[in-house]
Amino acid sequence: MTEPDRAGATALSGQVPAVIGILVRRGADFASAEDAVQSALVRALETGERPRDPKAWLITVAWRKFLDQVRSDGSRSAREESVAREPEPGDITGADDSLWLYFLCAHPSLTSSSAIALTLRAVGGLTTRQIADAYLVPEATMAQRISRAKQRLRSVRLDQPGDASTVLHVLYLLFNEGYSGELDLAAEAIRLTRQLSELLDEPEVDGLLALMLLHQARREARMSASGALIPLAEQDRSRWDTAMIAEGVEIVQSALARDRLGPYQAQAAIAALHADAPNADETDWVQIVEWYDELVALTDSPVVRLNRAVAVGEADGAPAGLAALADVDPGVPRHAAVSAYLHERIGDFDTATNEYALAARVATNEAERDHLARKSAQCARKRIQDR
Template sequence: MTDAQLRGLIPVVLAVLVRRGADFAAAEDAVQDALVEALRTGALPADAKGWLITVAWRRFLDAARAGAARRRREDVADSDPPPGPVPSADDTLGLYFLCAHPSLTPASAVALTLRAVGGLTTRQIAAAYLVPESTMAQRISRAKKTIAGVRLDKAADVSTVLRVLYLVFNEGYSGDVDLAVEAIRLARQLAAVVDHPEVAGLLALMLLHHARRPARTGKGGGLVPLADQDRDRWDTAMIAEGVRILQTALSRDRLGEFQAQAAVAALHADARTAAETDWVQIVEWYDELARLTDSPIVGLNRAVAVGEADGPQAGLAALAALDPALPRYRAVEAHLRERAGDPVAAARLYAEAARAASNTAERDHLNRQAARLNTARDRP
């Protein structure tokens, strides 16, 4: 069994223990002990899930009986689980909801999801988020304490789970864990246990965005904007899968935010060149997104699309209705000013946007844009 397959069993096993009465922290410890045992022996029986559940439950019982001062754990330990197979699908879904509990901060929910559902180690999660392992351990420990006593049978909104997975995906890659790939894996796992068009919409969105990843950076590692990307480097098989999943979701006529975002991504993916992009349809989808969400980022992206569909002056008019303090506002304005034929203002705005950029790749790209315009202006 591969490492990925073994990690895929973690949420199922953990959910079974929690369903049987173990508190989350103790169950998670027991599952980790069972995984260590599996790795130590080097082989698992044909029924790997059943073996892990049995070993993890025994580890939990041992720990519970050793903690005599904790009466609730003793009560659980003295009662055997009901006979017969345990339905794992609903339990796994409940575990997603538990890790995305509204009492947790987004950062804690993401960390706990990666740990409990994704099966990543604390060290791997810390490296991915570029924080010390001790800091991440404390964050996960606090999250476990926050949801102590919360049961899996509590109703929850699937949108909360999707938001957490979307946050994971947007972190991209750092350390030795590719969080974009991890988010896609978790979204596939969620789609297998819950029938919801927005789950499919998020999976389609992830696939459509991830398909463009090979073309997003140049030879020197610099950011390559969508319009300048080599589309031959896009993963066409992944695009086709994303479009297929999206079409099925849209056919159910229960439009949500992630489906609308995926529709925009699909229109970009469908264009053989940047010039062939159907910007009119993209504006229409951003109008749908604006009705579904009050996100100001939608307004910024819509202003860019309007500028492409109806001209830069129309884009600037759409931008003027937004708060200039928004992240990336100056970058969008710079792009539209350049298209409107004002390179001096555009260069200044690119430089301002670079100073406010949140990451090195974006800052370097914006500085290059400013330098390009300034160099062109200084030529005789």
């Protein structure tokens, strides 16, 4: 794909959530609306079209695709009467249906896990593999889950939005995928969470917004000019966005003051402690461990326990961190990387070399894979020097 073609495809794909929402408002079921939009995108790729108004073009072509499918299915009359009452595409292109569509995908007829998977795939644009990785399940299992969710929504009317907790979890996963660098989704997740914060009087929404802002503030310092991953302790903190940090800290402090603690607020408090430290050595690891204890009590998540082991290792020494790690399932993603780091800290370069190599083999993105491979090579050299 040439650069102009790629730019055109990106402009169109960025309109997918809004266009699906518009088709659903016009009477299409969710699965048919998504199919129609995807068909329109395929047409754009095949013909090389670069419309002046991508959203209006996508609405027009997707709606026609949907009508064609309705006619072929023999369901013409009722739906075409609905079409006759709808405004032309140009009358509604200014509307932003993205957040509304997120709520519709969290429909009460779906389980939380199915709703999240469907939204990430159809609205967020993540691949089935990326969603499967986030849920620690095989790709085929996730594909079946998404397919069943779409089929379920074919038989229900999308007029009853789901709950906010499901939408929050979707936005959290969407931000994390964007923050990894594989897809540029972080800014969109922040935008939608800001909208949600304005709509709902809920400290956990503010906690999630603060968490996103505090992580996004460090984004420019996470990668070198050559694309190498830079760990938090080695980042140039002068490159952090201080205005974004100040906003995130203010939001999480206000949320915590309401005394209705939730997981996103606790995570944001941890991120704020990292942001407050002028350098890595002055990080308040003792307080971070305390917040991880709160998180464990709230979620009992193996990922939280893994991160807590790192914090314990920093606060009380690597042996204590390894003792905490012993209680974490080795199958948890990045377990090998944490084990390698803690073994390197105590001078066990044999184990660190092997664990870094294992972590590199199972890493889910190239920058992380390269970083872990370099760490393995460094520990191997240290091992030779010690002999």
